[in-house]
Amino acid sequence: MDDRGASFVAVRRISQGLERGNTCHSTSAEVVAGSTAWLGRGLSCVCAQRRESDTRPSFDLTPSQEECLQRLQNRIDIAYDSSIPEHQEALRALWNAAFPEEELRGLISEQWKEMGWQGKDPSTDFRGGGFISLENLLFFARNFPKSFQDLLWKQEGDRSVWEYPFAVAGVNITFMLIQMLDLEAVKPRTIIGAIFLKFLSENESAFDLLYCITFKLMDHQWLSMRASYMDFNTVMKATRRQLERELLLEDITRLEDLPSYGLLTR
Secondary structure, X not given: OOOOOOOXXXXXXXXXXXXXXXXXXXXXXXXXXXXXXXXXXXOOOOOEEEEXXXXXXXXXXXXXXXXXXXXXXXXXXXXXXOOOHHHHHHHHHHHHXXXXXXXXXXXXXXXXHHHOOOOOOOHHHHOOOOHHHHHHHHHHHHHOHHHHHHHHOOOOOOOXXXXXXXXXXXXXXXXXXXXXXXXXXXXXXXXXXXXXXXHHXXXXXXXXXXXXXXXXXXXXXXXXXXXXXXXXXXXXXXHXXXXXXXXXXXXXXXXXXXXXXXXXXX
């Protein structure tokens, strides 16, 4: 959806040409991380350095932190490809999780519109967020099935006549989180990004879990703002601001401590 709130569109694909670290230290089975927000708590991430080419600070990483970030960046770089059997199976799995009692007639079908895709071929929408946006939706469906179904069917609250399309909203959330956490960068350049790396180093599913929390928070904001279709971009901005505030709270030691996590599990 553009800044004017005109319509939902598939967001642009993340650039794959940015410089990334080439070394992934695969020998470490257990990783430890931290950020400047966690100094004084026995954690490891230390200083913020400014680079001549960028006015934002850069947070130094340990080798194990770099490994975690590199693995996530590798996931982000995978484009959805409808010719790859693994991607086809993941898409079928998403349908089965969403509509267990309805048989899918094909990977290209008018049925997909029931989930909130823009057309009969979801692959055109996945171009915005890549394969990881499909993985995020599937993680949500498998790990928090009640919340997933509640959002899919808009079962909570006083809903608008013109609701946001569930699946396309999900792709937009993946893209927003990648931007907010600055996951294209070689090193975190914001405190928010550095804090997230602490969670990622302790839980490799941290990005997927944060996605689920964010989706539920977005719907909560949608209802609180009594939003309609044209307000989606405004709701997304409010969701991002709230999520950033929660990540900066001093007593947050894991993602499950975020206040909005309670929305996901109630």
